Amino acid sequence: MSGGLTVLLTGALATVQDRGRPGHSDLGVGVSGAADRPALALANRLVGNGAGAAGIEVTAGGLVCRAEERLVVAVTGATGPVLVRRPSGSLRPAGLARPEVLAVGDELRVGVPDRGLRSYVAVRGGVDVAPVLGSRSTDLLAGLGPAPLRPGDVLPVGSDVAGPVLASDGAPVSAPDDGEVTLYAVPGPRADWFGDDALRAVFGRPWEVTSASNRVGMRLQGSELVRASRRVGAELPSEGVARGAIQVPASGQPLVFLADHPVTGGYPVVAVLRDRDVDVAAQLRPGQRIRLRAQPAPMF
Known part of the structure; x- marks a missing residue:
């Protein structure tokens, strides 16, 4: 050393x-x-x-x-x-x-x-x-x-050290383009806390990455995600959250958890990014637009 x-x-x-x-x-x-x-x-x-x-x-x-x-x-x-x-x-x-x-x-x-x-x-x-x-x-x-x-x-x-230096003239770069980026997600464990309009907005409307994003999470701005009427004012006990979880705080603006996310959270998770798309999300710049697309949950 x-x-x-x-x-x-x-x-x-x-x-x-x-x-x-x-x-x-x-x-x-x-x-x-x-x-x-x-x-x-x-x-x-x-x-x-x-x-x-x-x-x-x-x-x-x-x-x-x-x-x-x-x-x-x-x-x-x-x-x-x-x-x-x-x-x-x-x-x-x-x-x-x-x-x-x-x-x-x-x-x-x-x-x-x-x-x-x-x-x-x-x-x-x-x-x-x-x-x-x-x-x-x-x-x-x-x-x-x-x-x-x-x-x-x-x-x-x-x-x-595990091996030799690679003789490379430049490996492919995976950083996303500056244009609109599509990320795939599965419905989250608390998707039923939101009305149909909110769920259509999650997977149908564009979102903008805000400057308030950091290693903890990527904050998005767009349509307000309104809870279903039966969930308005309800409290959710803290539960485990994962990397890629899309949490919806009281503001109705989603937060995508990244590397330094907390292990528990008390706001409902409406969707969860596909694992490889979390790494793409970490490369998105403030002001960049994204669209979330639904990916069916895997069958086991």
Whole structure:
């Protein structure tokens, strides 16, 4: 273990993330982990890391890190400018979704994305901060794991290597387009709390992602979802909620739970996103429009 990366700038938010800490909901602790799980997994594969290696999740760009030793890194997720600044001051473009070698003193610069919201930086060997409950992930809601990164932080690089660096000229990028995005969901456990008009609105009308969204959840704005008359004023005891659950608070505007969601909630869940669509949702930008489409519940 050694001090491999010094954080110089963080942008809006940069955190350490891995696959999360499953199995602790009985303690009131959620899974957390990377908001876009396939993007982090791809970055780790590109640099030859183990699947559980920790990397850096960058929200809306702005991360600058300096290599304190020779490192191999990869940036995936949102698309945008990625540059390497040499100690001489010269700049060179770095590839997206492909391995890049940083010499001592090189600065990796992750710019503001032009598509998608969250970028992922993997370094060969993994970011080796101290684990909490078996994970190095920052859980902003529970306050577990390392604090959000700040300028001056030094991130040790570990030895979580599973194979060679991939000889890639650029893997496919999965960040969604800026246009309207379709997400699929199944009816939720409390869909019967809403009237027919509300259910038609959930799956028939467009929704806009608001700037109040974060790692806990993506807040949507659109038609007010009105409860069925028999449920007006009713109280729902707190019950378990999952990643991808679409909860409807008193405002009638849906909240889609993401990586740092609570383990219980007291508002009705009208629908639940398909698992792979939760990762797409984590890449949606404020102001972007989505449509929810109903997917029939699986038969067992």
